[in-house]
Amino acid sequence: MPKSANRIFFFVLFLLFLIGGSLFYVWSRIQVIQLGYEISNALKVERALTEANKRLRVEIATLKSYARIEKIAVEELRMAKPRPDQVIVIR
Amino acid sequence: MRRKSINWFKVRIIFISSLIFFSFVFIVGRMFQLQVLKKEQLYKLATQQQLVQIPFVPKRGTIYDQKENELAVSIEVDSVYADPPKVVDMNRTAHDLVPILQIDREELRQRLKSHRSFEWIRRKISPREAAEIKALQLPGIYFLKENRRFYPNSQLAAHIIGFVGLDSKGLEGAEFQYDALLNGKNHIWTMGRDALGREIMMGDPLFEQEDHHKNIHLTLEKNIQHVAETELSQAVQKWGAKGGIVIAMDPQTGRILAMASYPFFNPNQFIQYQPKFWRNRAISDAFEPGSLFKAFLAAAALEEKVVQPSDSFFCENGSYAVYDRTIHDHSKHGWLTFQQIIKLSSNIGASKVGEKMGKERFYKYICAFGFGEKTRIDLPGEAKGIVHHPRYWPPVALDTISFGQGISVTGIQLAVALSAIANGGFLMKPYTVEKITNEKGEVSQSFQPEVVRRVISEETAKKVTALLKTTTEKGGTGEGAVPAGFEVAGKTGTAQKVEPLLGGYSDDRFSSGFMGFAPADDPKIVLLIVIDEPRGESYGGMVAAPVFKAIMEKVLPYLNVMPKGTLIVKKESDPIPHPETLGTETLIEEVRVGKGVERVMMPDLTGLSMRNALSRIEGKGLIVKVSGNGKVVEQNPKAGTVIEKGDICYLKFQSPS
Numbered sequence: 025m026p027k028s029a030n031r032i033f034f035f036v037l038f039l040l041f042l043i044g045g046s047l048f049y050v051w052s053r054i055q056v057i058q059l060g061y062e063i064s065n066a067l068k069v070e071r072a073l074t075e076a077n078k079r080l081r082v083e084i085a086t087l088k089s090y091a092r093i094e095k096i097a098v099e100e101l102r103m104a105k106p107r108p109d110q111v112i113v114i115r
Numbered sequence: 116m117r118r119k120s121i122n123w124f125k126v127r128i129i130f131i132s133s134l135i136f137f138s139f140v141f142i143v144g145r146m147f148q149l150q151v152l153k154k155e156q157l158y159k160l161a162t163q164q165q166l167v168q169i170p171f172v173p174k175r176g177t178i179y180d181q182k183e184n185e186l187a188v189s190i191e192v193d194s195v196y197a198d199p200p201k202v203v204d205m206n207r208t209a210h211d212l213v214p215i216l217q218i219d220r221e222e223l224r225q226r227l228k229s230h231r232s233f234e235w236i237r238r239k240i241s242p243r244e245a246a247e248i249k250a251l252q253l254p255g256i257y258f259l260k261e262n263r264r265f266y267p268n269s270q271l272a273a274h275i276i277g278f279v280g281l282d283s284k285g286l287e288g289a290e291f292q293y294d295a296l297l298n299g300k301n302h303i304w305t306m307g308r309d310a311l312g313r314e315i316m317m318g319d320p321l322f323e324q325e326d327h328h329k330n331i332h333l334t335l336e337k338n339i340q341h342v343a344e345t346e347l348s349q350a351v352q353k354w355g356a357k358g359g360i361v362i363a364m365d366p367q368t369g370r371i372l373a374m375a376s377y378p379f380f381n382p383n384q385f386i387q388y389q390p391k392f393w394r395n396r397a398i399s400d401a402f403e404p405g406s407l408f409k410a411f412l413a414a415a416a417l418e419e420k421v422v423q424p425s426d427s428f429f430c431e432n433g434s435y436a437v438y439d440r441t442i443h444d445h446s447k448h449g450w451l452t453f454q455q456i457i458k459l460s461s462n463i464g465a466s467k468v469g470e471k472m473g474k475e476r477f478y479k480y481i482c483a484f485g486f487g488e489k490t491r492i493d494l495p496g497e498a499k500g501i502v503h504h505p506r507y508w509p510p511v512a513l514d515t516i517s518f519g520q521g522i523s524v525t526g527i528q529l530a531v532a533l534s535a536i537a538n539g540g541f542l543m544k545p546y547t548v549e550k551i552t553n554e555k556g557e558v559s560q561s562f563q564p565e566v567v568r569r570v571i572s573e574e575t576a577k578k579v580t581a582l583l584k585t586t587t588e589k590g591g592t593g594e595g596a597v598p599a600g601f602e603v604a605g606k607t608g609t610a611q612k613v614e615p616l617l618g619g620y621s622d623d624r625f626s627s628g629f630m631g632f633a634p635a636d637d638p639k640i641v642l643l644i645v646i647d648e649p650r651g652e653s654y655g656g657m658v659a660a661p662v663f664k665a666i667m668e669k670v671l672p673y674l675n676v677m678p679k680g681t682l683i684v685k686k687e688s689d690p691i692p693h694p695e696t697l698g699t700e701t702l703i704e705e706v707r708v709g710k711g712v713e714r715v716m717m718p719d720l721t722g723l724s725m726r727n728a729l730s731r732i733e734g735k736g737l738i739v740k741v742s743g744n745g746k747v748v749e750q751n752p753k754a755g756t757v758i759e760k761g762d763i764c765y766l767k768f769q770s771p772s
Contacts, residue, residue, distance in 0.1 A: 060315040064306055068314075075191050079242075085185040085267035090341040108599055108668055112682045 167308045173299040174554075175262055175283055176330040178276055178290070180337045181372075181549060187276050187290065187382075188265050189283070193245040193258040194238040199229045202255030212236065212256070215247050238281060239263040264290075270379040272340050274395035275333065275371075275494065275547055278382035287385075287393050289331055289547065291495050296551060299328030329559060330552045334370035339363055342669045343373040347644070350662045351377045354649035360397040360526045361662070362643045363670070366534035366632060368564035369543030371492070372640065374398075374527075398492060401500040401523040402645070405610025406460045406592075406655070407628050408519030412468060413457055413582050414536055415480035418575040421472045424454040424582060428467045435463040438511045442466055442518075445654075458585040460592045460607060462518040469517025474505035477513065483570045484532040485542055486524050492545045493562075500524040519610060520620075530643045532570075533630050536580065537604075537638040539573040541566045580604045584635050596629055596660035598668035600678025604638075605631020605663065607655035612648070624648050629659035633667050639674045642666060679762075682755045683716060717764070719754035720747045725768060736760030745770035 086092075097103040149157060178187035195216075202208050205227045213220045216237045226234045239261055240248075248256065264279045277288020285294035307315040343361040351359045363373035376396040380388040394400070416422045433447030444461050456464030469477060481487065487502030501523035508516075515521040527545060535542045543564060550561040571579070583604035586593040592607040608628040611620035628645040632638040644659040644666075652658055668678070677683065715735055720728040728747050732739065740763060749767035752758055 057309075057315065060307065061313065064314045078188070078190050081185065082188050082190055082265050082267055085188065088184070089268045089271070090337065091269065091271065091345075094341075094345075105669075108672075108678050109680060111672065112684055113672075113677060114684050 165308055167306050167312075167314050173262070173283070174328050175264065175279070175299065176297040176328040176554075178297075178331045178333060180272075180333050180335045180340075182337065183332070184337045185267060186272060186333065186335075186337070188267065189262040190265055191260050192239050192242065192263040194261045195236045195240055195245070195248055195256060195258055197227055197234045197236055198232050198255045198257060199227050199234055200232060200255075202227050202253075208253050208256065211251050211253060212248065215244055216240065264382075266382045268337070269381045269383060271337065271344065272333075272335055272374070273380055273382045274376045274393075274397070275335060275374050276382060277495075278385045278393075288395065288494060289333065292493060293329075293331050293548070293551075296329040297331065299554075328554060330554070330556075331548055332550045332552065334365075334372065334547050334549045335374070336372050336673075338673055339670050340373040340375065342666055344375045344377075344379065346662050346665045347375050347377050348379070350644075350646055350658070354646060354651065354658055356646045356650065356658075357648040358396060359644070359646040360400075361666070362397050362526050362530040362641075363666070364530045364534055364545060364641045366537035366543070366638050366641045369531070369534065369545045370549070370564070371545055371547045374547070395494060395496060397526040398490075398494055399496040399498050399525070401498050401525050402626055402647075403522065403610040403613070404519040404524050404529060405608040405626070405628065406462070406465075406518055407529060407606050407608030407610075407630055408516070408522065408524075409457060409460065409465050410536065410579065410583060410606045410630070411480065411484050411486075411532055412465055412472075412477070412517050413453070414484075414571050414575060414579045415477055416453075416468050416472050417578050417582075418480070418571045419472060419476055421476075422453045422468055424452065424578065426453050427451065428453065428456060428464045430456070430461050430463045430467075433463070435466065437466065437514045438509075440511045440515070442514060454582055454585055457582045457606070458588070458591045460586070465518040466514035469513050474508060474513050477516070478502075478505045480570070481516075481522070483542070483568065484528075484535060485567065486522065486528055486532065490525075490527050490531050490545050492527055493548050497527070498525050500528060519608060526643055526645060529630055530641055533632065533643070534641045535570045536576050536583070537632040537641050538576075540569050540571040540576045542568050542570050580635055583631065587631065592654070592656040593629060593631065593660050595656055596631060596663040596667075598633075598664050598671070598678065600680050601633050601667065601671060601676075602635040603631050603633045603663075603667065604635040605629055605660075607660060609653055609655045625653035627653055627655040627658035629655050629663045631663060633671060634676055639676055640667075640670060642670075677757055679757055679759060680752065681757050682753070683757065684755060715758060717750075717752045717754055717756045717758045720750050720766065721754075723747050725766075728766060732764060737762055737764040739764045739766060741766045741768060743768035743770075 175189040177185055177189070180186055197208075205224065208227060209220055209223045212218070212223060218237060223236065226236065236256070245258065249258070262283055264283065266273070266276065266278070273288075275288050277290035277292075278286055279290050280286050283298065285291040285297065290297065309315055343363055347359050347361045350356070359377045361373065361375045362371065364371055374395070374397050376394070378392055380392040385393065417424075427450050430444060430448035430451050432449060433444045435442045442462050444463050446459075448455075448459065448461055448464070451459065451461055451464050453464070453468065455461075456468065481502055487500055489497045489499045491497075503512075508521075512521050531542060531545050544567050546562050546565075548562055550558050553559050583606055584602065585591055586607065587597045587603045587605055588594070593603075593605045596605055596607075597603045606629070608630070610626050610628070611622070612624040612626060613619075614621045614624075626645055626647050627649055628643070630641070630643040632641040642663055644662045646658050646662070649658045671678070672681075718731050720731060723731065724746060725741065725744075729739065735758065737758060738761065742765070745768045747766055748769040749765075751765040752762065758764070
């Protein structure tokens with residue numbers, strides 16, 4: 025192979041590396057930005073889920089209110105409090 | 116003369132050099148202006164364009180009961196506001212918002228007409244309302260996140276928990292007392308923003324992860340509180356009374372297990388109630404204790420050895436003139452022992468015991484039991500009652516204070532003082548907060564029982580307990596306070612109320628009370644009931660004692676104190692059968708119940724011979740009564756029942772033939 029052709033080959037190779045490196049750099053930056061968007065969305069979702077969880081816990085606490093349970097037991101289910109002699113303790 | 120020719124080349128060089136130089140100076144100058152002189156302003160502008168700041172509303176800690184049930188929780192909700200200059204169609208906006216938010220149309224129109232850029236429409240709206248408004252996409256209408264305090268159990272323990280105002284500031288109860296700890300810090304979440312205004316997270320999040328709010332864990336027990344409130348409200352309604360209080364306290368530690376003041380209020384809508392409903396009467400209202408106070412007279416007299424329970428006093432057949440006053444008893448009594456004076460609640464007898472003890476000594480014990488000073492309970496608004504120094508007592512005061520007239524105390528003072536009798540003589544500091552945890556749930560502060568002072572000796576405490584037990588025995592004023600299967604020590608009280616306008620005592624306005632503890636020999640709970648101005652009946656034994664009974668019979672089993680006669684069955688999943696129950700379906704075992712009380716289970720004796728049956732129950736301290744011959748066909752108490760030493764056991768035998 026003539027010397028000039030060899031030089032061109034290396035030059036092209038160098039150019040390819042340069043272009044490849046540049047593209048890789050750009051790709052990585054795009055990835056970082058993309059991940060930035062994803063993180064910010066995930067943080068928003070996390071916040072919303074935490075709040076939803078809290079709201080559900082409050083709902084559980086409200087449903088577990090003794091006054092409500094007693095009302096349902098007595099009025100809807102026709103239950104009554106047992107007399108002390110009707111109580112059997114299971115251990 | 117030849118003019119010297121101009122070297123244009125040189126001129127051009129100088130001109131261009133100067134141009135470059137001045138351009139360079141201009142650029143440097145501009146750089147200096149931008150980077151040094153306008154640095155702050157431009158940085159600010161850049162930040163505004165490149166970063167988005169999301170303000171976070173400070174979180175407020177949760178309030179729990181002893182068993183980690185949520186009593187007060189904060190959740191994020193939307194508050195809706197308007198930017199009036201940006202509202203396009205004011206009439207349409209008002210027309211759309213009014214039916215959703217149920218607000219006054221004219222008031223809303225006034226707000227939308229404003230020239231300011233911020234006008235609240237409605238704060239802390241429900242998620243449904245927010246969703247409906249967001250769906251309308253009204254121009255100039257925006258939302259802000261705010262914390263809303265929510266009390267899932269509505270009125271339960273409202274006077275202890277308190278409530279917060281619109282700006283998350285505690286206004287009453289524990290919310291007020293621990294406001295600084297409960298409230299977190301404001302912080303801002305900073306994020307990058309792209310050219311389209313989308314948020315983008317670059318680098319580490321620029322906000323504090325913790326906002327340093329604390330959670331409060333109360334000593335209250337939701338179940339006991341519910342029982343106390345239910346029974347109190349039923350009693351107040353039954354007797355058409357003005358109000359009432361209940362305090363349940365652990366006498367050994369001073370922990371408040373329940374505290375209720377009727378009328379109740381719902382802290383979720385506190386604004387709909389008059390401020391007088393918010394008052395925690397159990398700690399802030401002082402009243403004359405009436406005969407309840409005789410328990411402390413007895414403690415003082417026995418500690419000072421002024422009287423013995425068997426000492427007799429003449430009770431003047433129901434009418435006793437002292438100075439300018441005549442003291443009456445509910446029923447006429449002649450000679451009564453000190454024990455009977457307490458059992459029958461004789462005012463005249465109590466006066467005579469007081470006279471025997473003297474002003475100074477009695478006053479010393481009144482103060483030692485904590486009357487006239489705050490108990491230092493960790494709740495706001497505590498009163499200290501009215502206890503004058505003996506030097507200011509009118510001559511008859513010693514007699515009247517002996518049966519609880521002429522002295523003013525709070526409910527919490529009575530509960531704390533009775534606890535001192537129940538626990539062997541120690542005055543405990545009452546407390547409602549068990550521990551404080553941080554947002555991760557780690558304990559940052561915990562509260563321990565605190566002994567204020569020893570008031571009476573253990574021996575005296577036992578003697579007073581024995582006296583108070585007689586009150587709840589047959590014929591005693593507090594007979595109606597005893598739940599089946601338990602032993603109770605207590606005292607009734609019926610106090611005439613003072614007429615604020617006319618002076619003197621009212622003939623038809625009373626406060627009826629009962630205070631006691633159970634089980635009498637190993638107290639787990641001290642309970643005070645006061646019903647304010649019941650109608651029709653006024654005696655503490657009739658009005659307040661049944662409330663005590665109703666609460667105790669539900670609460671004691673909850674505290675693992677079973678009444679005599681309870682059937683205790685071992686779980687079927689337990690693989691270890693008890694030898695005494697072989698051959699029976701149910702697995703029953705001898706379970707020791709209570710502390711310091713010898714209680715065992717009654718074994719199943721059916722089918723056993725007399726010799727075998729008696730050997731089975733030997734050593735259990737039962738009084739055995741037998742009838743018939745042969746094998747056991749019937750027994751009482753039944754198998755599995757809790758028995759105590761001294762119980763009578765009936766066995767019926769029958770020959771197989």
